[in-house]
Amino acid sequence: MRETYAAPLPGMNLGEMSGKLIVIEGTDGVGRSTQIRMLRPWLEQQGRAVLDTAIKRSELAGKGIQQAKEGHTLGRITLSLFYATDFADRLEHEIVPALRAGFVVLTDRYIYSLMARAIVRGADPRWIRNAYGFALKPDATFYLRIGVDDLIPRVVFSRGFDYWESGMDIHPSEDMYDSFRKYQTELLTEFERLAKEYSFEVIDATPDPRTVFEHLRAGVARVLSGEPREPLFSVSAPVPDPEIAPKKVLEMPGPAKSAGPPGEEAAPSVHPLARAAEGDAKK
Numbered sequence: 001m002r003e004t005y006a007a008p009l010p011g012m013n014l015g016e017m018s019g020k021l022i023v024i025e026g027t028d029g030v031g032r033s034t035q036i037r038m039l040r041p042w043l044e045q046q047g048r049a050v051l052d053t054a055i056k057r058s059e060l061a062g063k064g065i066q067q068a069k070e071g072h073t074l075g076r077i078t079l080s081l082f083y084a085t086d087f088a089d090r091l092e093h094e095i096v097p098a099l100r101a102g103f104v105v106l107t108d109r110y111i112y113s114l115m116a117r118a119i120v121r122g123a124d125p126r127w128i129r130n131a132y133g134f135a136l137k138p139d140a141t142f143y144l145r146i147g148v149d150d151l152i153p154r155v156v157f158s159r160g161f162d163y164w165e166s167g168m169d170i171h172p173s174e175d176m177y178d179s180f181r182k183y184q185t186e187l188l189t190e191f192e193r194l195a196k197e198y199s200f201e202v203i204d205a206t207p208d209p210r211t212v213f214e215h216l217r218a219g220v221a222r223v224l225s226g227e228p229r230e231p232l233f234s235v236s237a238p239v240p241d242p243e244i245a246p247k248k249v250l251e252m253p254g255p256a257k258s259a260g261p262p263g264e265e266a267a268p269s270v271h272p273l274a275r276a277a278e279g280d281a282k283k
Contacts, residue, residue, distance in 0.1 A: 002099070006133025009092060014136075019099035021136060022220060023110040026144035027187055028165040029155045030205050031212065032108050035144070038213045039220060043104055048224075051098040054108035058089035072163055076170075080118045084131055087111060091135065099136075104224070111135045112198065116190040120183070121170050140223045142216055143195050144205035148185050155180070 002014040024032045024039075036052050043050045056062045065082050068074050074082070098105050111132040118128045155161060161176045163169070167183025168176065195202060203215050 003137045004134055005137065006130065009088065009134045012092065012096065012134075017096065017099035019101065019103045019105060020140075020224060021095065021099060021105045021107070021138045022223065023107050023112075023138045023141040024144065024216075025109060025112050025141055025191070025200065026205060027113075027146070027151065027184060027191065028162075029151055029158065030144045030146050031154075031209055032144060034209050035213055035216055036106050036108050038209070039106055039216065042217060043106075043220075049098075049101070049103045050106060051094065051103045052106040052108065053090055053094050055083060055114070056086060057094075058086045059093070060089040061086040069164060072169065074169075076118070076121045076123065079121075080114070080123055080128065080131070083114045083117075087114065087132070088134065095136070107138075110138065110141065112141070112191070112194050112200075116187055116194060119190055120167070120186045140219065141198060141200045142219055143191065143200035143202050144212065145191075145195075145202050146188075146205040148181060148188060150206050151184060152181065 002017045004014070008014055024035055026032050033054075040050050040052055056065050061082060065086060068078075068082065095105055095107070115125075115128050115132060119125050155165075161180050163176075165183075166176050166180035167186075168179050171179040171182055173179045194200070201219055203212060203219070205212055
Protein backbone atom coordinates (compact mmCIF):
# COMPACT_ATOMS: atom_id res chain seq x y z
CA MET A 1 0.00 0.00 0.00
CA ARG A 2 1.13 3.52 -0.78
CA GLU A 3 2.12 5.85 2.05
CA THR A 4 1.91 9.60 2.53
CA TYR A 5 4.10 11.74 4.76
CA ALA A 6 1.11 12.57 6.98
CA ALA A 7 -2.66 12.33 6.54
CA PRO A 8 -3.77 11.77 2.91
CA LEU A 9 -6.24 13.96 1.10
CA PRO A 10 -9.85 13.39 2.26
CA GLY A 11 -11.41 10.39 0.55
CA MET A 12 -8.16 9.25 -1.10
CA ASN A 13 -7.75 5.46 -1.17
CA LEU A 14 -4.07 4.59 -0.97
CA GLY A 15 -4.56 0.99 -2.05
CA GLU A 16 -4.22 -0.59 -5.51
CA MET A 17 -1.58 1.75 -6.92
CA SER A 18 0.57 -0.61 -8.95
CA GLY A 19 2.44 2.08 -10.86
CA LYS A 20 5.75 3.71 -9.98
CA LEU A 21 6.24 7.32 -8.89
CA ILE A 22 9.65 8.64 -9.93
CA VAL A 23 10.74 12.18 -9.07
CA ILE A 24 13.42 14.19 -10.85
CA GLU A 25 14.53 17.03 -8.59
CA GLY A 26 16.98 19.88 -8.89
CA THR A 27 17.21 23.62 -9.14
CA ASP A 28 16.17 25.81 -12.08
CA GLY A 29 18.20 25.23 -15.24
CA VAL A 30 19.84 21.99 -14.11
CA GLY A 31 18.29 19.96 -16.95
CA ARG A 32 15.35 18.12 -15.37
CA SER A 33 13.04 18.66 -18.36
CA THR A 34 15.71 17.45 -20.77
CA GLN A 35 16.15 14.22 -18.80
CA ILE A 36 12.41 13.54 -18.67
CA ARG A 37 12.15 14.07 -22.44
CA MET A 38 14.80 11.36 -22.81
CA LEU A 39 13.38 9.02 -20.17
CA ARG A 40 9.82 8.93 -21.49
CA PRO A 41 10.51 7.43 -24.95
CA TRP A 42 12.99 4.99 -23.44
CA LEU A 43 10.30 3.74 -21.05
CA GLU A 44 7.64 3.64 -23.77
CA GLN A 45 9.92 1.55 -25.98
CA GLN A 46 9.77 -1.07 -23.23
CA GLY A 47 5.97 -1.08 -23.47
CA ARG A 48 5.39 0.94 -20.32
CA ALA A 49 2.64 3.54 -20.04
CA VAL A 50 4.11 6.85 -18.91
CA LEU A 51 2.68 10.07 -17.48
CA ASP A 52 4.95 13.08 -17.08
CA THR A 53 3.86 16.02 -15.00
CA ALA A 54 5.32 19.18 -13.51
CA ILE A 55 4.41 22.15 -11.35
CA LYS A 56 1.98 24.72 -12.74
CA ARG A 57 0.21 22.14 -14.92
CA SER A 58 -2.98 21.66 -12.94
CA GLU A 59 -6.31 22.64 -14.47
CA LEU A 60 -7.29 24.31 -11.22
CA ALA A 61 -4.31 26.55 -10.49
CA GLY A 62 -1.68 26.28 -13.22
CA LYS A 63 -2.70 29.29 -15.31
CA GLY A 64 -3.54 31.30 -12.21
CA ILE A 65 -0.01 30.90 -10.82
CA GLN A 66 1.52 32.02 -14.10
CA GLN A 67 -0.73 35.07 -14.31
CA ALA A 68 -0.14 36.00 -10.68
CA LYS A 69 3.65 35.77 -11.07
CA GLU A 70 3.62 38.10 -14.05
CA GLY A 71 2.74 40.98 -11.71
CA HIS A 72 5.71 40.29 -9.40
CA THR A 73 3.42 41.08 -6.43
CA LEU A 74 2.74 37.68 -4.83
CA GLY A 75 3.39 37.43 -1.09
CA ARG A 76 5.43 34.52 0.25
CA ILE A 77 2.56 32.72 1.99
CA THR A 78 0.19 33.26 -0.94
CA LEU A 79 2.81 31.91 -3.35
CA SER A 80 3.33 28.79 -1.22
CA LEU A 81 -0.39 28.09 -0.90
CA PHE A 82 -0.90 28.67 -4.63
CA TYR A 83 1.72 26.00 -5.42
CA ALA A 84 0.27 23.65 -2.78
CA THR A 85 -3.13 23.94 -4.47
CA ASP A 86 -1.58 23.19 -7.85
CA PHE A 87 0.17 20.11 -6.44
CA ALA A 88 -2.93 18.81 -4.63
CA ASP A 89 -5.00 19.10 -7.82
CA ARG A 90 -2.42 17.24 -9.91
CA LEU A 91 -2.00 14.59 -7.23
CA GLU A 92 -5.71 13.83 -7.08
CA HIS A 93 -6.56 14.09 -10.78
CA GLU A 94 -3.34 13.05 -12.56
CA ILE A 95 -0.80 11.24 -10.39
CA VAL A 96 -3.04 8.95 -8.34
CA PRO A 97 -5.24 7.81 -11.27
CA ALA A 98 -2.13 7.07 -13.33
CA LEU A 99 -0.58 5.03 -10.51
CA ARG A 100 -3.80 3.05 -10.14
CA ALA A 101 -3.68 2.30 -13.87
CA GLY A 102 -0.12 0.97 -13.55
CA PHE A 103 1.63 3.92 -15.20
CA VAL A 104 5.17 5.06 -14.55
CA VAL A 105 4.73 8.65 -13.36
CA LEU A 106 7.69 10.95 -14.05
CA THR A 107 7.38 14.23 -12.21
CA ASP A 108 9.57 17.20 -13.01
CA ARG A 109 10.05 18.45 -9.46
CA TYR A 110 7.90 17.46 -6.52
CA ILE A 111 7.10 18.88 -3.09
CA TYR A 112 10.82 19.19 -2.30
CA SER A 113 11.41 22.08 -4.72
CA LEU A 114 8.31 23.80 -3.38
CA MET A 115 9.49 23.36 0.20
CA ALA A 116 13.02 24.55 -0.59
CA ARG A 117 11.72 27.68 -2.30
CA ALA A 118 9.37 28.46 0.58
CA ILE A 119 12.01 27.90 3.26
CA VAL A 120 14.53 30.13 1.47
CA ARG A 121 11.80 32.79 1.36
CA GLY A 122 11.40 32.61 5.13
CA ALA A 123 8.63 30.04 5.63
CA ASP A 124 8.70 28.02 8.83
CA PRO A 125 10.17 24.58 7.91
CA ARG A 126 7.71 22.69 10.13
CA TRP A 127 4.74 24.55 8.69
CA ILE A 128 5.73 23.92 5.08
CA ARG A 129 6.42 20.22 5.72
CA ASN A 130 3.00 19.86 7.34
CA ALA A 131 1.40 21.70 4.41
CA TYR A 132 2.66 19.01 2.04
CA GLY A 133 2.09 16.09 4.39
CA PHE A 134 -0.62 14.68 2.10
CA ALA A 135 1.97 13.96 -0.64
CA LEU A 136 2.63 10.37 -1.67
CA LYS A 137 6.06 8.99 -0.88
CA PRO A 138 7.83 8.41 -4.23
CA ASP A 139 9.38 5.11 -5.24
CA ALA A 140 12.57 7.05 -5.96
CA THR A 141 13.76 10.64 -6.01
CA PHE A 142 16.74 11.44 -8.21
CA TYR A 143 18.41 14.73 -7.36
CA LEU A 144 20.42 16.36 -10.15
CA ARG A 145 23.15 18.09 -8.20
CA ILE A 146 25.08 21.05 -9.55
CA GLY A 147 27.11 23.91 -8.11
CA VAL A 148 26.23 27.55 -8.67
CA ASP A 149 29.36 28.19 -10.77
CA ASP A 150 28.29 25.47 -13.21
CA LEU A 151 24.66 26.55 -13.12
CA ILE A 152 25.18 30.19 -14.09
CA PRO A 153 26.61 29.52 -17.60
CA ARG A 154 23.69 27.20 -18.37
CA VAL A 155 21.21 29.93 -17.57
CA VAL A 156 23.17 32.66 -19.34
CA PHE A 157 23.61 30.61 -22.53
CA SER A 158 19.91 29.65 -22.67
CA ARG A 159 17.21 32.01 -21.47
CA GLY A 160 18.93 34.48 -19.17
CA PHE A 161 17.97 35.40 -15.63
CA ASP A 162 14.35 35.32 -14.50
CA TYR A 163 12.81 37.53 -11.78
CA TRP A 164 11.60 34.66 -9.56
CA GLU A 165 14.50 32.28 -10.23
CA SER A 166 16.83 35.12 -9.25
CA GLY A 167 15.01 35.64 -5.96
CA MET A 168 14.37 39.27 -6.79
CA ASP A 169 11.29 39.22 -4.56
CA ILE A 170 13.46 38.55 -1.48
CA HIS A 171 16.82 40.04 -2.53
CA PRO A 172 15.95 43.53 -3.81
CA SER A 173 18.84 44.60 -6.00
CA GLU A 174 19.38 46.32 -9.29
CA ASP A 175 21.92 43.63 -10.16
CA MET A 176 20.04 40.48 -11.17
CA TYR A 177 23.28 38.51 -11.53
CA ASP A 178 24.21 39.01 -7.88
CA SER A 179 20.66 38.28 -6.78
CA PHE A 180 20.56 35.08 -8.85
CA ARG A 181 23.84 33.89 -7.42
CA LYS A 182 22.83 34.53 -3.82
CA TYR A 183 19.37 33.02 -4.18
CA GLN A 184 20.54 29.90 -5.99
CA THR A 185 23.34 29.37 -3.45
CA GLU A 186 20.79 29.43 -0.63
CA LEU A 187 18.45 27.17 -2.62
CA LEU A 188 21.18 24.61 -3.30
CA THR A 189 22.10 24.58 0.39
CA GLU A 190 18.49 23.79 1.27
CA PHE A 191 18.38 21.03 -1.36
CA GLU A 192 21.38 19.41 0.34
CA ARG A 193 19.46 19.33 3.63
CA LEU A 194 16.41 17.86 1.94
CA ALA A 195 18.55 15.28 0.13
CA LYS A 196 19.68 13.90 3.49
CA GLU A 197 16.28 14.13 5.15
CA TYR A 198 14.39 12.40 2.32
CA SER A 199 17.20 10.11 1.11
CA PHE A 200 17.49 11.42 -2.45
CA GLU A 201 19.60 9.47 -4.90
CA VAL A 202 22.21 11.97 -6.06
CA ILE A 203 23.36 12.26 -9.66
CA ASP A 204 26.14 14.60 -10.74
CA ALA A 205 24.49 16.97 -13.25
CA THR A 206 27.67 18.72 -14.41
CA PRO A 207 28.52 16.39 -17.37
CA ASP A 208 26.75 16.57 -20.74
CA PRO A 209 23.04 15.58 -20.82
CA ARG A 210 23.67 12.18 -22.44
CA THR A 211 26.09 11.15 -19.69
CA VAL A 212 23.65 12.27 -17.01
CA PHE A 213 20.90 10.32 -18.77
CA GLU A 214 22.93 7.10 -18.74
CA HIS A 215 23.30 7.29 -14.95
CA LEU A 216 19.66 8.25 -14.49
CA ARG A 217 18.45 5.48 -16.77
CA ALA A 218 20.42 2.92 -14.76
CA GLY A 219 18.79 4.13 -11.56
CA VAL A 220 15.27 4.10 -13.01
CA ALA A 221 15.79 0.62 -14.45
CA ARG A 222 16.83 -0.63 -11.04
CA VAL A 223 13.73 0.88 -9.40
CA LEU A 224 11.43 -0.70 -11.96
CA SER A 225 13.09 -4.08 -11.65
CA GLY A 226 12.72 -4.05 -7.87
CA GLU A 227 16.43 -4.32 -7.08
CA PRO A 228 17.60 -3.27 -3.60
CA ARG A 229 18.13 0.46 -3.36
CA GLU A 230 21.78 1.56 -3.30
CA PRO A 231 23.47 4.85 -4.20
CA LEU A 232 24.32 5.06 -7.89
CA PHE A 233 27.75 6.51 -7.11
CA SER A 234 29.36 8.91 -4.69
CA VAL A 235 29.20 12.60 -5.58
CA SER A 236 30.83 15.23 -3.41
CA ALA A 237 28.60 18.09 -2.36
CA PRO A 238 29.48 21.46 -3.93
CA VAL A 239 31.19 23.86 -1.58
CA PRO A 240 28.82 26.79 -0.89
CA ASP A 241 30.09 30.30 -1.55
CA PRO A 242 31.00 32.09 1.71
CA GLU A 243 29.79 35.32 0.15
CA ILE A 244 28.59 36.69 -3.14
CA ALA A 245 31.36 36.53 -5.69
CA PRO A 246 32.07 39.44 -8.05
CA LYS A 247 30.74 39.35 -11.58
CA LYS A 248 32.55 37.20 -14.07
CA VAL A 249 32.88 37.69 -17.76
CA LEU A 250 31.38 34.58 -19.32
CA GLU A 251 32.73 33.45 -22.66
CA MET A 252 30.56 31.48 -25.04
CA PRO A 253 32.12 28.08 -25.71
CA GLY A 254 32.49 26.76 -29.23
CA PRO A 255 29.71 24.86 -31.02
CA ALA A 256 28.85 21.42 -29.83
CA LYS A 257 26.93 18.46 -31.22
CA SER A 258 23.89 17.00 -29.53
CA ALA A 259 23.52 13.29 -29.10
CA GLY A 260 20.37 11.90 -30.71
CA PRO A 261 18.54 8.65 -30.06
CA PRO A 262 20.63 5.46 -30.10
CA GLY A 263 21.59 4.48 -33.64
CA GLU A 264 21.34 7.97 -35.13
CA GLU A 265 24.23 10.21 -36.04
CA ALA A 266 24.79 13.27 -33.88
CA ALA A 267 23.67 16.53 -35.46
CA PRO A 268 24.91 20.08 -34.86
CA SER A 269 22.84 21.74 -32.17
CA VAL A 270 22.95 24.34 -29.47
CA HIS A 271 25.49 24.10 -26.72
CA PRO A 272 24.63 21.20 -24.32
CA LEU A 273 24.52 23.57 -21.35
CA ALA A 274 21.79 25.55 -23.05
CA ARG A 275 19.95 22.40 -24.05
CA ALA A 276 20.11 21.05 -20.50
CA ALA A 277 18.36 24.14 -19.22
CA GLU A 278 15.82 24.29 -22.06
CA GLY A 279 12.28 23.88 -20.87
CA ASP A 280 12.88 24.56 -17.18
CA ALA A 281 11.78 28.18 -17.63
CA LYS A 282 8.22 26.98 -18.18
CA LYS A 283 8.08 25.21 -14.82
